[in-house]
Every structure is written in C-alpha cells, then in structure tokens.
Amino acid sequence: MTEYLAEGPRVGIRPFALTDAAEFTARARESGRLHRPWLFPPTDAAAFEAYARLLVEDPTKHGFLVCERAVGTDGATGTDGTIAGFININNVVLGGFRSGALGYGAFAHAAGRGLMSEGLGLVVRYAFGTLGLHRLEINVQPGNAGSIALARRAGFRLEGFSPDFLFIDGAWRDHQRWALTASG
Numbered sequence: 001m002t003e004y005l006a007e008g009p010r011v012g013i014r015p016f017a018l019t020d021a022a023e024f025t026a027r028a029r030e031s032g033r034l035h036r037p038w039l040f041p042p043t044d045a046a047a048f049e050a051y052a053r054l055l056v057e058d059p060t061k062h063g064f065l066v067c068e069r070a071v072g073t074d075g076a077t078g079t080d081g082t083i084a085g086f087i088n089i090n091n092v093v094l095g096g097f098r099s100g101a102l103g104y105g106a107f108a109h110a111a112g113r114g115l116m117s118e119g120l121g122l123v124v125r126y127a128f129g130t131l132g133l134h135r136l137e138i139n140v141q142p143g144n145a146g147s148i149a150l151a152r153r154a155g156f157r158l159e160g161f162s163p164d165f166l167f168i169d170g171a172w173r174d175h176q177r178w179a180l181t182a183s184g
Contacts, residue, residue: 002014002067002081004067004074005064005122005126005130006122006123006125006126007069007122008069008121008122009069009070009118009120010066010068010114010115010117011066011068011069011084011115011116011118011119011122012066012067012069012112012122013064013065013066013067013087013119013122013123014064014065014067015055015056015062015064015065015125016052016055016056016063016064016065016086017052017056017065018049018052018053018056020048020052020065020083021045021049021052021084022045022050023046023082023083024041024042024065024083024086024182025026025042025043025044025045025047025048025110027083027107027109028041028042028043028107029043030107030108030109031105031106031107031108031111033108034107034108035105037076037168037169038141038144038147038168039105040168040169041086041105044142055088060090060091060093061088061089061090061091061092062088062089062090062092062100062127062131063086063087063088063089064086064087064088064089064119064123064126065083065085065086066083066084066085066086066087066110066115066116066118066119066122067081067082067083067084067089068080068081068082068084068110068115069081082109083107084106084109084110084113084115084116084119085104085105085106085107085108085110085115085116085119086104086105087102087103087104087116087120087123087125088102088103088104089101089102089127089131089133090102090103092131092133094132097135098102098132098133098134098136098138099133099134099135099136099137099184100131100133100135100136100138101136101137101138102120102123102136102137102138103149104116104120104138104150106146109134109168111146116150117150117153120150120153121154122156124136124154128182132180133182134182134183135179135180135181135182136156136179136180136181137159137167137177137178137179138151138156138177138179139162139166139173139175139176139177139178140175140176140178140180141168141173141175141176142161142174142175142176148178151178152178155180155184156178156179156180157178157179157180158176158177158178159177159178159179160176160177161174161175161176161177162174162175162176162177
C-alpha cells in the first residue's frame, strides 16, 4: 500500500521516487499532444532521473505525484497508485517571504476528470500547513486555458502579466501570474 503525504477521496499525493521512472516517462510520452507547447516533462529514464533527483535533493524544490486511489464498491478504499499527474513547488524561499512557485501537469488518461483539482488542493494545504509557506504562485502562458482553469478552481487570483518571463521550447514566453496566500 502506498503511503501518501495527504489523501482526498480519489487521489493521494506522494513524493517522487527514482523507481517511478518507467510509469512516469510512459505517461509523459502518451501525453505529448496534451502537454505541447506548454510543458516538456521527461520522457526517458535518464532525463527522469535527473529531474527526480533535483526534486528530491534540492531543498528549494518539492515534487509531488498525484496518484489515483481505487475505491471499492463497498466504500472501502485501496490504493492502486496510478500516476495521474505531478505538481512541483519550485523556488521555495523561506524567511520573511515563505513562498514558492507551482508547476504542474496532468497525464492524458487523467485529464478532465478532476483529479488534478483534487491533487492541487492537497498540495496547497500541505504547502501552507506542513511546509509553513505563506504564498504560492502559478505562472501560466496566457493561451494555456486548461492550466488557467485549474488555477482558478483552486482559488488562485490573477495578479499580473510578465512579458518574456520563462524560456520554454526555445523562446522567452509571456506568462500570467496567479497567486494564493495562506490567508486567502
């Protein structure tokens, strides 16, 4: 049985592990059409290992896998652990700032099923509770309607626009800045 950092009715969140490489990269390859041009998760074992090691070893990063939980017809829960997506908190700064920047992606088999909304809610509660953060930001390219909808559903508010904010797929891309604080 998988141990989760937090659980909801349909998903649990847990840290990345190097043993997740085969499933994660297969799901990333299956989801290329969903992710492009917004997101480029690792699609081979070597790239996954480098990515996961950063999330595990760098104290300014926290990586979470959103995993489906099986629920039996009798209401008993069991865990099947299928990876539905991932949510990372990057650029964590403590002290007076206590902030981090979220990045996330659903895998194609889980898209549109509400699993990432539930998972993002769990990560937000974990970040504001266990990690003691005060502020979370999501930076989204303006044309990424799915990601913007997820940020809105989670209660993030639009705070501004940042031209040429992140270098993605060979070019500097504009982003909208969405934020949520522990106080609402």
